[in-house]
Amino acid sequence: MANTIDRLADQVRENRIWRSIFRSGTGESNLHRALTVQQNVFLHLFSVKARKRTLEFSATWYLGALTFGTFLILVITGILLMLYYHPSVPQAYADMKDLQFVVSSGVFLRNLHRWSAHAMVFLVFAHMFKVFYRGAYRPPREFNWVIGVVLLLMTLLLSYTGYLLPWDQLAFWAVTVGSNIASAVPVIGAKMRFLMLGGTAVNANALLRFYVLHCVILPFAAVVLIAIHFWRIRKDGGIYSGESPAEGDAK
Amino acid sequence: MKNNLHALWQFFFGDSARAFGSASVILLALLAIAPAKNHFSEWRHYQKQYLHLIRGRADAVTLERHFQGGIQQIWIPEQQVTDRCTTCHLGMKEASLADVSSVAFREHPVIPHKLTEFGCTTCHRGQGAATTVEEAHSATEQWEQPLLPAKYIEAGCGQCHLENQTGTPFLNQGRQLIVSYGCTHCHTIKQGDGSYVTPDDDPPSLKHIADKTTREWVYAWIKDPQAYAGTATMPNYHLSDDDARDVSAFILAQSTPLEPPLQPLKADTKAPADPAAGTSLYGQSFCASCHAMQNAAGMMVGGNVGPELTGIGTKAKPEWLQDWVGNPSHYDPGTMMPHYRFDAQQVVTLTGFLESKTEPDFIANVHLDPATPEQIEHGKRLVVENGCASCHDINGIKKPENFAPELSRIGSKPLNQLIFVEGVEHSLPGYVAGKVRNPRAFGPSLKMPQFKFTPQQIDAITTALLALTDRAQSQPPTMRIASVQQTRYQPAGNAGQLMRDLRCFTCHMINGHGGDMAPDLTWEGTAVQREWLTQFLKNPETLRPALIRRMPKFNLTDADINTLADYMMTVYQTPEFDRDSLLVSQFNPAQVEQGRQLFYSKFACQSCHIADYKNDKGYIGPALAATGKRFNAAWVYHWLKDPQALRPGTIEPNQHMTDDEARSLTAFLMSLKSGGAQEAMKK
Numbered sequence: 001m002a003n004t005i006d007r008l009a010d011q012v013r014e015n016r017i018w019r020s021i022f023r024s025g026t027g028e029s030n031l032h033r034a035l036t037v038q039q040n041v042f043l044h045l046f047s048v049k050a051r052k053r054t055l056e057f058s059a060t061w062y063l064g065a066l067t068f069g070t071f072l073i074l075v076i077t078g079i080l081l082m083l084y085y086h087p088s089v090p091q092a093y094a095d096m097k098d099l100q101f102v103v104s105s106g107v108f109l110r111n112l113h114r115w116s117a118h119a120m121v122f123l124v125f126a127h128m129f130k131v132f133y134r135g136a137y138r139p140p141r142e143f144n145w146v147i148g149v150v151l152l153l154m155t156l157l158l159s160y161t162g163y164l165l166p167w168d169q170l171a172f173w174a175v176t177v178g179s180n181i182a183s184a185v186p187v188i189g190a191k192m193r194f195l196m197l198g199g200t201a202v203n204a205n206a207l208l209r210f211y212v213l214h215c216v217i218l219p220f221a222a223v224v225l226i227a228i229h230f231w232r233i234r235k236d237g238g239i240y241s242g243e244s245p246a247e248g249d250a251k
Numbered sequence: 252m253k254n255n256l257h258a259l260w261q262f263f264f265g266d267s268a269r270a271f272g273s274a275s276v277i278l279l280a281l282l283a284i285a286p287a288k289n290h291f292s293e294w295r296h297y298q299k300q301y302l303h304l305i306r307g308r309a310d311a312v313t314l315e316r317h318f319q320g321g322i323q324q325i326w327i328p329e330q331q332v333t334d335r336c337t338t339c340h341l342g343m344k345e346a347s348l349a350d351v352s353s354v355a356f357r358e359h360p361v362i363p364h365k366l367t368e369f370g371c372t373t374c375h376r377g378q379g380a381a382t383t384v385e386e387a388h389s390a391t392e393q394w395e396q397p398l399l400p401a402k403y404i405e406a407g408c409g410q411c412h413l414e415n416q417t418g419t420p421f422l423n424q425g426r427q428l429i430v431s432y433g434c435t436h437c438h439t440i441k442q443g444d445g446s447y448v449t450p451d452d453d454p455p456s457l458k459h460i461a462d463k464t465t466r467e468w469v470y471a472w473i474k475d476p477q478a479y480a481g482t483a484t485m486p487n488y489h490l491s492d493d494d495a496r497d498v499s500a501f502i503l504a505q506s507t508p509l510e511p512p513l514q515p516l517k518a519d520t521k522a523p524a525d526p527a528a529g530t531s532l533y534g535q536s537f538c539a540s541c542h543a544m545q546n547a548a549g550m551m552v553g554g555n556v557g558p559e560l561t562g563i564g565t566k567a568k569p570e571w572l573q574d575w576v577g578n579p580s581h582y583d584p585g586t587m588m589p590h591y592r593f594d595a596q597q598v599v600t601l602t603g604f605l606e607s608k609t610e611p612d613f614i615a616n617v618h619l620d621p622a623t624p625e626q627i628e629h630g631k632r633l634v635v636e637n638g639c640a641s642c643h644d645i646n647g648i649k650k651p652e653n654f655a656p657e658l659s660r661i662g663s664k665p666l667n668q669l670i671f672v673e674g675v676e677h678s679l680p681g682y683v684a685g686k687v688r689n690p691r692a693f694g695p696s697l698k699m700p701q702f703k704f705t706p707q708q709i710d711a712i713t714t715a716l717l718a719l720t721d722r723a724q725s726q727p728p729t730m731r732i733a734s735v736q737q738t739r740y741q742p743a744g745n746a747g748q749l750m751r752d753l754r755c756f757t758c759h760m761i762n763g764h765g766g767d768m769a770p771d772l773t774w775e776g777t778a779v780q781r782e783w784l785t786q787f788l789k790n791p792e793t794l795r796p797a798l799i800r801r802m803p804k805f806n807l808t809d810a811d812i813n814t815l816a817d818y819m820m821t822v823y824q825t826p827e828f829d830r831d832s833l834l835v836s837q838f839n840p841a842q843v844e845q846g847r848q849l850f851y852s853k854f855a856c857q858s859c860h861i862a863d864y865k866n867d868k869g870y871i872g873p874a875l876a877a878t879g880k881r882f883n884a885a886w887v888y889h890w891l892k893d894p895q896a897l898r899p900g901t902i903e904p905n906q907h908m909t910d911d912e913a914r915s916l917t918a919f920l921m922s923l924k925s926g927g928a929q930e931a932m933k934k
Contacts, residue, residue, distance in 0.1 A: 094333065097380040101335065102322055108285035168393070 045230040047238040054239035063127035068226065070120040074158075075219065077113040085165070087211035089204045092167035117159055124155050136240035144232040147225055154222045161214035167207060175202050175210070294322065294382045297339040301356055310347050317345065322382060325370045329727060332370035334379035336387065340371075373722070374407025375399055390678065395666050399717070402710055403680050406662065409718025411726070413442055413734035425715030428708055431555075432484045436642045437655035437699075443723040444733050452484050456583060456644035461506035462513055463571045463582070467617040470499040472566075477703050479566070479613050480559040482543055482551065486700035489691065494633055500622030501630025505646040509574075509582060516570050529604025532597060537803035540768070541588070541757075544608065556757065556768070557588060562610030572602045580752070589754040592806040637698060655699065662720035684713040738763035746818030753805055761823070769802065771898055776823035777830045778886045781816055788812045825897070833885040838918035846919025854906055854916075862923055872903065879924040888917040 012018055013026045024035035034048045053059060084103055085095045099106035128148060131137055137145035164175045179202065183193035198205030233239060263273040298320060305314040323337040342348035342356040343366055349358040359366065372379040377398040381387035390397040399406060405422035415423045426448075429435065433450035440448040460469065471478070474495050476485040490498060533539070541556035551559075563572070574581055577598050579588040593601065622630075631648070634640070638655075640648040664679060671677055672693050675685035685692065687709050690699035704712065740762040742750050750756070756765035761772045775784075789812060791802035807815075824830065850856045859871035878887065889896070891913040894903035908916070 090331075094380065097378075101380055101382040101386070104289050105285040108288075 045227060045234065047234045050238055051241050054241040059241055060239060061126075061130060063123055063130050067120060067123040067127055070116045070123060071222070071226070073116045074113060074120065077109055077116065078215065078219075080109055081113055082215060087165070087208050089167070089207060092165065092207060096166050096168070117162060121155055121159055124152050128152065131240075134240065134242065141232075141236045141240065144229060144236055147229050147232065151222065151225050151229060154218055154225060158214060158218050158222065161210045161218065164202075164207060164210040165214060172202055175206065179206075292382065293384060294338045297355065298341065301339075301341045304351070304353070304356055305342075305348075308347070314342075314345060314347070325367055325379075327368070327370055330370065330373065330722075330730070332373060332379060334371040335382050336371040336377075336379060337366070338382055339384075373410075374404065376407075390666070396663075397678065400680055403714045403717050406714045406717035406720075409715060410443070410662075410720055410723040411730050412732045413444060413446075414732055415734075421711050421714050422718060424708070425711035425713070428704075428712050429715055432486075432702060433642055434658075437638060439653065439657040439659065440719065441657070441659040442719075442734070443726065444728070444731055446734065446736060452642075453585075453587060454485075454642040456585075457502055457506065458644050458646050459506055459509045459582065461503050462509050462568070464566050464568060465614075466499050466503045466619055466622075467614045468566050469502050470495050470619060471614045471617050473498055479562055479610065482555060482559045486702045488637055488700045490633075496619060497622075497626045497630035498633050498639075499619070499630070500626045501628075501634055502645070504622065504627045505631075505648075507646060513570050513574050516573065528600050529607070532601050533604055535804060536591060536601070537801050540801060540803065554768075556766075560605065560608060562608060562613060564606040564609035565611060565613055567605070569602060569606055572605055573598055576601050576605075587754055587757040589757065589803070589805065590752045591803070592808075594806075597806075637700075658716060659719055660721055660724060662717040662723070680713055680717060683716050684709055687712050687716075735763075737765075740764035742818070742822070744818070746814050749811055749815055758802075772819070772823060774823055774825040774897065776820045777825045777828075778883065779881055780883060781820050783881045784816045784819065785812050788815060827896075828885055828889055830883050830885055833883075833888050833914075833917070835879070835884050835918075835921050838884075838914075838921065842915045842918040843922050844919075846915040846917070846922075849912055849916050850919055853912075854908075862920075864925065875920060876923050876925045878920040879922055882921070884917055884921050887920055888913050891916055 010026060013022075019025060022036070022040075024032055024039050026032070037043045037046060037048045081099070084099055084106070086092060096110075099110055103109070131145070131148070160175075160178060164171045175197075179193045179196050182196060183189040185192055194200065196206070196209070197203075198209050262269070264270040302315075302318065305311055305318070308314065318341060321338075322335055323341075325332060325334045325337065337343055340355055342351065343359045345358050347358075348356060351357045370379065371377075375398055376396045378387050378391075378394045378396070381394075385391065386394065388398050402421075405419040408416060408419045409422045409426075412419070415426075429440070429448060430451050433452035433454060434440075435448045435450045436452075436454070442448065472485075473488065473490060474492075475487055476483040477487070538560075539553035541554045543551045543553035543555060543559045543561075545559075545561040546552050553559075567575070571582070576591070576593060578590050579586045580590060634645065635648060635651075638651050639645060640650050641654045644650075661683065662679070664682075666677070666679060666682075669679075669682050670693065671682065672685075674692070675681055686699070687702070687704065688706075689701065690697055691701060741747060741764075742761070755761075755772075758766045758769035759772050760767060763773075787802075788805075788807055789809075791804055850862060856862070856875075857867045857869050859869040861867040861869050861874040861876055864874075864876055886897075890903075891906070891908055892910075893905055894901050895905060
């Protein structure tokens with residue numbers, strides 16, 4: 001039975017179409033494995049090899065991977081929510097009601113998006129604490145730490161911009177307060193607030209701006225930064241496993 | 252036990268493959284919850300119930316053909332209506348389900364509107380988008396407006412219908428109360444069509460109050476107006492004894508003497524020999540058309556246009572009463588009371604009668620020391636604080652603007668902007684009704700005084716206020732049925748002056764201006780014969796036997812009557828047809844006889860009208876026994892053809908007569924020339 005499955009799998013992998021996509025081909029050698037990772041646009045962000053120690057739970061508590069997982073959930077549910085949502089003043093709140101009452105599993109979709117967002121913020125912080133207390137931010141990983149901090153900012157901004165979109169009282173006042181805080185910045189405060197809201201009050205323009213930020217600009221920036229973040233892990237010697245910097249350099 | 256658990260753990264999560272498998276199954280189960288919840292949603296349950304109900308009925312086939320499963324909605328974007336109520340309320344349009352015991356599936360009571368054109372929440376409120384009972388009907392965390400309680404449902408109508416509707420007695424009453432209790436002296440109410448609600452309670456000016464009454468009376472009155480007259484519309488401010496003392500001190504102190512001053516009592520004219528003369532003059536002048544008075548049996552008799560007169564002798568000074576009865580415009584140029592042309596003897600007689608109507612108990616226990624300047628000063632402060640000048644003209648105090656909150660959108664007020672107190676239901680109707688019932692319960696420092704309303708009146712006012720919604724303000728103008736607005740029509744010349752002096756417009760409407768107590772006179776010149784009109788003005792007789800309110804006798808001179816009659820015959824003509832287009836001389840006896848047949852048989856006019864006092868008993872419409880003396884034939888003919896064209900809203904039915912029928916009936920009616928009603932009664 002197992003042999004049959006293996007044979008079938010091999011046949012598929014030997015297939016010309018398969019080979020035209022995955023060039024590395026079959027084989028058990030280290031070279032093959034290395035090529036599989038290296039020649040795949042997604043996998044090439046990661047190290048070809050990883051220390052066994054770094055794959056254990058205790059090494060990272062999988063916090064980075066979990067954060068990325070919530071991000072994926074958010075992207076998928078977010079795209080589905082976009083199918084039902086109009087970023088306009090008369091429609092936005094009515095769309096929330098439609099999601100609640102009419103769209104099949106609409107409440108589930110919204111709640112998944114919302115709770116994943118909360119989880120992501122929590123996981124990002126947990127991830128950063130873990131990195132900080134284990135000293136994984138030290139050279140040569142200091143640049144990736146900075147990328148991580150920027151990613152924290154992205155996460156928070158995504159949370160904040162998403163908060164306005166339901167267009168309920170909570171959203172309205174949260175953003176009113178938030179934009180007023182921005183206006184407390186010396187000299188350019190008022191200008192910043194105007195830029196943020198597209199006007200002097202939280203209204204149709206603010207809703208549109210926050211929508212574009214939440215669905216286009218910030219996710220795009222986050223994806224690019226996440227890519228860099230992963231790439232840098234590889235370049236900085238794989239996931240930190242507690243080795244001394246010197247050992248890392250020696251690799 | 253511990254071993255068992257360990258074995259279980261090993262079985263599911265023993266190695267990575269098992270753990271992955273178990274975790275996947277758990278995740279799948281969790282993910283299945285969402286579609287399961289969707290499948291077992293409430294509305295599906297109700298649709299199943301409905302199907303069960305109709306399958307047991309005789310017309311199951313028809314009902315099932317009408318049934319559509321899934322979420323139903325009425326969507327009217329321009330009215331912001333997205334109502335999914337019909338998802339569960341499936342029998343709304345099924346006449347055969349009118350007897351169903353469950354309200355959810357019963358047919359909607361017959362209304363003049365289509366559900367698909369107006370939606371449900373437009374009138375009922377609630378959350379139209381919701382598909383669960385709780386969310387759709389109640390106030391929830393995310394929704395503030397629950398279903399409107401059934402007793403206020405007419406508020407829904409009032410959002411579009413600004414005019415009085417026969418189907419909304421409660422709403423009409425509430426609006427009438429708001430106007431007649433002068434709510435809008437303090438509160439601004441701007442209706443959806445941009446018009447403002449104007450009060451018609453006509454609170455008196457206090458600028459010359461000292462000429463009219465005493466400080467003791469003022470004191471007792473402001474302590475409790477209803478103790479003086481049960482029908483008084485002035486609210487109770489619950490003033491303390493000291494405050495009432497100071498307010499009365501100021502009110503009297505600010506008063507200035509009338510210009511020209513009141514005449515001293517006409518002592519030279521003797522009191523009438525006949526003690527009943529006053530009563531009969533009061534009756535002949537039809538004072539009771541406007542003024543109420545408690546009779547010996549304790550019953551209130553009379554109209555509510557003017558103030559109640561039960562205790563007038565306690566209130567008004569005799570010299571003021573004489574001045575007022577002689578010519579009310581002297582004291583109050585804006586009064587609605589007509590200028591009766593009483594002679595000196597009549598003035599004394601009527602004043603004597605009114606002076607005898609006293610309520611001595613009302614001021615018996617009031618003993619006030621002369622006011623000190625401090626008391627007057629304090630009184631003035633109280634008058635300003637309580638906004639007395641919102642209603643009354645007072646020397647030295649300007650009418651405050653926006654004294655109380657605007658109520659134009661009170662029907663959509665968010666609950667989080669309201670402050671509730673114990674004992675008031677936590678809902679908008681509860682709040683509004685609570686405020687109307689007992690405003691001071693919301694805090695002793697609040698200024699709104701206590702009105703005296705019955706529970707039924709409170710609900711009526713609440714209904715009218717709840718109709719003042721955002722929707723009423725923002726809906727497209729095509730949705731709105733405007734209220735009838737008074738024009739600024741004023742007749743010109745000598746006749747115009749006379750008509751104003753006689754306050755014809757207090758009761759009669761002409762060209763859209765005036766009251767609705769008496770007939771519209773816009774086309775009176777086409778309708779009646781000049782001869783009859785002059786007779787009527789000289790000595791008005793009742794035309795409608797069932798009415799208590801009648802046209803008073805104004806004691807006009809012949810010259811005045813001629814001026815009025817000339818003006819009315821010339822000016823108040825309909826442009827639709829010529830008064831002389833049909834003449835009595837054109838009729839023949841055969842037509843008269845045919846008309847008589849039509850009157851008594853085909854159209855059975857005698858059920859409402861009287862053509863012959865001996866036999867007919869119709870009391871709904873005016874007596875027609877003197878039609879030939881009163882009306883012009885052309886008017887009668889056109890009236891019979893289409894009554895509503897000549898007087899919109901008249902209850903006379905349009906019988907859709909042929910020209911010949913109308914002509915014959917006119918011939919018959921014009922042949923009726925017996926005397927007036929009173930003459931007939933005497934016989």
